[in-house]
Structures are given as C-alpha cells and as structure tokens.
Amino acid sequence: MKKLLKYLIFLISILGSINFTFATSWTVVYTTESLPWLVCNCISKDCTNVVTRKYECQVLDGFSGFLITISKILKYSVFIISLLSVLIIIVSWIQLSLSWISSKAKDWAKQRIFRVISGLMVLFFFWLILHLIAPWIY
Numbered sequence: 292m293k294k295l296l297k298y299l300i301f302l303i304s305i306l307g308s309i310n311f312t313f314a315t316s317w318t319v320v321y322t323t324e325s326l327p328w329l330v331c332n333c334i335s336k337d338c339t340n341v342v343t344r345k346y347e348c349q350v351l352d353g354f355s356g357f358l359i360t361i362s363k364i365l366k367y368s369v370f371i372i373s374l375l376s377v378l379i380i381i382v383s384w385i386q387l388s389l390s391w392i393s394s395k396a397k398d399w400a401k402q403r404i405f406r407v408i409s410g411l412m413v414l415f416f417f418w419l420i421l422h423l424i425a426p427w428i429y
Contacts, residue, residue, distance in 0.1 A: 331349075
C-alpha cells in the first residue's frame with residue numbers, strides 16, 4: 292500500500308510539473324498530403340501531381356494542437372468503424388437470408404452479426420465515457 296501511495300504521489304508530481312499551455316499561436320508545417328485535422332492550403336501550382344505537390348498546414352502551438360489532432364483522429368476512426376460495421380451487418384444479413392441450404396453458414400452469419408453489434412455497443416460506451424470525461428473531444 293505504501294508503494295502504491297508513493298507511485299501515486301510521484302505520478303501526480305510529474306503531471307503537476309508539466310506545463311500544459313493552451314496557446315493560440317500557429318506553427319507552419321509543410322507536407323505532401325493534406326491532413327484532414329489541420330488547416331492545410333495547397334501552395335504548389337499543380338496539386339494533383341503527387342511528386343511536386345506541397346501543402347502548407349497550420350498547427351496550434353502547445354497542448355491544444357495535440358488535443359485537436361487527437362479529437363479529429365478519434366472522430367474519423369469512430370466514423371469509419373461505424374460505417375464498416377453497418378456494411379458488415381448488411382452483408383451478413385444477406386448471407387443469413389441466402390443460407391437456407393446450410394445451417395452452418397446460418398450460424399456463422401448470426402454469430403458475425405452478434406459480434407458486430409456487440410462491437411458497436413463497445414464503441415458507443417467508449418464514446419459515452421469519452422464524452423463524460425473529456426467533452427471537448429466530441
């Protein structure tokens with residue numbers, strides 16, 4: 292118990308010493324791809340050419356730029372996972388309706404639908420917990 296208390300005090304002291312600045316100044320970064328969670332403008336003449344295109348992206352200084360980046364990545368991830376889950380449910384439902392010949396294929400399609408729905412429930416609870424703990428993410 293004493294060790295746990297020592298580790299907890301050590302962790303709190305480290306987190307308390309970190310300077311979390313929420314700055315409003317911007318840093319300019321040059322990339323070859325437009326990043327969806329940053330403010331990016333094409334500065335080359337031809338933005339369709341992969342070899343010569345160049346984007347000027349602006350990133351917030353301090354910890355707020357990191358928070359914005361993580362929140363955008365999480366939003367895109369949740370959207371893509373939800374979309375893929377719905378597509379898997381539709382395909383499995385079609386397989387379930389066409390599997391009247393084989394009971395093994397029917398059981399497999401039911402099991403896949405159940406797993407995807409339970410995965411969507413886990414994703415929903417992930418969103419709910421994040422929304423309660425850190426509402427700036429969503």
